[in-house]
Amino acid sequence: MALTSIKTSGDKIEIVNQLLLPHTTEFIEIDTIEQAHDAIKSMKIRGAPAIASLAALTVASHLSRALQADPAPEWLSSPQLLDPYITAQLDFLYTARPTAVNLGAATRRLKHTLRTGVEQGKDASAIAQDLIQEGREIDAEDVSRNKRMSKWGGEWLIEQVKAKGKSPESLNVMTVCNTGSLATSGYGTALGLITYLHETRKLSRAFFTQSTPYHQGSRLTALELLTLKIPATMLCDSMVGSLFQHNDIHAVVVGADRIARNGDTANKVGTYNAAVLASRHNIPFIVVAPVSTVDLDIADGTAIPIEQRPALEARLVRGAVYPFTLNAQGVKEQATVMVTPEDLEGVYNPSFDVTPAELISAIVTEKGVAVKADGASGFDLSSIV
Structure with missing residues (x-):
């Protein structure tokens, strides 16, 4: 379930x-x-x-x-x-x-x-x-639109792999943050695409970043993948380049919090890093998000407001006390700990970054898949909005 x-x-x-x-x-x-x-x-x-x-x-x-x-x-x-x-x-x-x-x-x-x-x-x-x-x-x-876009994106990726003369029967796909049922009303966007590949027996393994400082990957994506019994491997955010160097990764799939008219995409901070590295290693970078995420009122990513989260959030980590200790109700005790010096003042903590359209291979909504025209740096999203 x-x-x-x-x-x-x-x-x-x-x-x-x-x-x-x-x-x-x-x-x-x-x-x-x-x-x-x-x-x-x-x-x-x-x-x-x-x-x-x-x-x-x-x-x-x-x-x-x-x-x-x-x-x-x-x-x-x-x-x-x-x-x-x-x-x-x-x-x-x-x-x-x-x-x-x-x-x-x-x-x-x-x-x-x-x-x-x-x-x-x-x-x-x-x-x-x-x-x-x-x-x-x-x-x-x-939920229904999530299933449609997951199928669109999954089938597009399968065709891309075939076009390169490779078998699409054992795909390795990396994702960032959490974009599954916990982030939606059900099934998910980018994690929905991974789920679709798993359901159709095309997926070998899902890789996911911890997505610090809020750990949506290691806390939430990990839990969803375990629940769905999807083979998966977690990596620290700083290990993406190493993963691409030493493993055959067929695609990076991410969600979006806002997509500008030209395709520039705001998503969980760390997405831009992954996109740059994917481009360096010629790995398709796919954005999966509903039509409602596309903001045609802004021309490009420079107009996307970037939420700055409280500095304290980047200095604290919350989790279960280890070795595990149960309280009187039989629930694992949790604690919040500070991992920085107490008097640290300078903290940069944006919640999102913007991935330029030129680094994105495809943008998928419930209406289909958009790709850039030959030589174009941006997208024409009219067909999928």
């Missing part, structure tokens, strides 16, 4: 606290928009599609509960009061993690539904119902 980042039952929303994985699986109930904002900002939930789903589902749940309340909140008494109230909530949610364009796309979709309802003269309750339906659809559509 695959892991899941979000569980819903009616208006009840629960998320797995990814800060405690892989040693403790704890689901947290999200009852308010403020709790959703905190969960996204603190990275209890992360992954561009997953945080968009949580934001949309939380707004839907908030509205559903308001419709059932007696008395109903004042902001639900008219479209004129509903409009500014919901707009402010959506704007607040967007501030949680601004680099991930999926979150902005989800809030824009809900704003469009809100404006349409007001312009059509619907009453506040009818507009709220429309928003509830739209919010739940944003979440529901994620």
Whole structure:
């Protein structure tokens, strides 16, 4: 069974606290928009599609509960009061993690539904119902599109390997960060492609970086691959070049938090390093992400805002105490330790870097695969958006 980042039952929303994985699986109930904002900002939930789903589902749940309340909140008494109230909530949610364009796309979709309802003269309750339906659809559509893009990307890679006169029956693929079910509503993007290759018996081994300083690879991707029983090997971020020198790696596949119009891609910091090394070793570098990740409003990666995380996060490591110790509930004890000098002041801690389109071989969405025209440094994404 695959892991899941979000569980819903009616208006009840629960998320797995990814800060405690892989040693403790704890689901947290999200009852308010403020709790959703905190969960996204603190990275209890992360992954561009997953945080968009949580934001949309939380707004839907908030509205559903308001419709059932007696008395109903004042902001639900008219479209004129509903409009500014919901707009402010959506704007607040967007501030949680601004680099991930999926979150902005989800809030824009809900704003469009809100404006349409007001312009059509619907009453506040009818507009709220429309928003509830739209919010739940944003979440529901994620799994099916992930499976489509994984198949598109997997088949494209198989054809590339065949074109080089090699057998596509035993592929080695490397990935960065975590892009599976924990980062989405299910199946995953780049990790979904790896899963597709495994399911079709084309995969020999998946390689994944630790993805420091937050260790999404060693904590989360490792857990997902073990759960799916996919043969896998972890490597430190600084070992990518060595891996490429001494192993036959057929592709690097990564997700994206934002893709500019020319194909420049923001993803977990360390992705750019992997792309440079892949280019040096003539290894295809594939970006797998939903259409909602493509931001056609920005020409290139220079316009992508890069989130700077708190310096303390890069100085701390959390995990299970080793040798393992169980608490009274039979759960492994965890601890947070500082790995730097206490008085260290200078810390550079961007959450993302931008990989230039010229280093990317293909960009895959649920609508297909885009490649660059001969001699072009950037992509024409019109066919896959």
